[in-house]
Amino acid sequence: MQKLKLSITLMFLSLSAVIAQEFAEPFTTFISDRECYVITADGEEVFGTLRAATESRGFITRLRIRDESGQIHKFKAEDVVRFAIRPDAFTKSITVSEKATSIRHIITTDHNNILDRDWIYYDAQSMPRRKNKIALLQLLNPGFDEFIKVYDHRNGSKSMPISIGGVHVVGGEERTLLVVQGDSKPRIVRKASFKKAFVDIFSDQPEIFKTVKGKPKFKEFARYIQTYNVMKDESLAAQR
Template sequence: MKTRGLKLLICAMVLSFAISTTQAQQFLTPVSTLTGDAMVETTDGKMIEGDIRTAFFSGKGLKSFRIKDAETGDVTRFKAEEVKSLRIKMDGWGKLATYAEQTSSLQKMATADFDEAVDREYIYYHTVKWPGKKDKFMLSQLLNPGFDNKIKVYDYPGKKTASAGIGGMTVVGGNAKKYVVAIDGKTYMVEKGKYKKEDFDMLFSDCEKLNSLEKSDKEWDEMALHVFVNDTECD
């Protein structure tokens, strides 16, 4: 067997093992309450640093929030349509609870260490074009900060299942069935029911290591692992 072929086979075997042993999704857990130190970039180019006091969420995601300016002390309310991006510093619980622990097989598969690659310091929101809608945008949470160079995965706003408050924030429970992804400035809807049949190939058509997998290894629950490998291991 040629060396290149052997490497691909080994990669496929290791990824298959990681998929079978990793139980939880490894994307950032979406939050439904925001507090703490933040940096806001508005659509007209202003940068405001301060403390988020309140935030309002609806079935369409983050709708508005109030921030106390660190320099002036003024409290300003921003609507989602006025914001280009929002960065909120995580507290201790967020750093521990937002990602599932990586397996040793994941570390072996990727040259970059997963624990070092993910950004555990901040929660990010970006203004994202709604897939298939000409002039509809949403302010949505980035779920893969730190391994988002090629594919950015965003929380799909909508009804969430059970939630629990921890350390001043609320994390949303339940398994996601949809994500919005951004690739080269274009957005797409990725769905659990179509992941194996259509969406996996659409996302990773240029990644030979992932394309070598059997369809049975292209599990929805391991999409974060696939995105991470594509970010660190594929040209």
């Protein structure tokens, strides 16, 4: 029976891979006076427009928001659970241009992922390599982040550019991501050591290893998370 259930699960996963979600393309900038909301650690929800954001090492640490009545609210990152903001057309165009670092980056970037985006989401998490410092990290897997959250690693490692005739053919792609599993602190997941990270992250659902042919690929990380989510949900349901 267990083998039958596994076979059905693997068949479902292979079919669903066609419509699998990808990571959201990270935005590196946004403009003030855009619609936004904050959910605080106390459960309060504040809707309004962004007036200002303070950053440290590329991560948001403070917010100033004007609510619908005109009142200004100030938040530290540690007081916030979720911050979301609507990107405007100008911000989207800047983000698209930033992805044009090489021919390959242009081809592999899903521009609709940027142009059709309604919200950019941020969660309060510990800053990488900064003891007891909290910041708002940009979530890259909204919609399939129930067990594993993946965040943009601002100022993280990117692939080296290679040029032909003065034109960058490859380079500029992200090589590191920040990953939070459960209540753990963010860890840096690197493309160079992804095989080890893959085993560490998904070890509680070992059947996932049977779905991967050969060496796990960093570019398939989003698909692996979705496969893991299905298996984790089934495992938890079986325990009830």
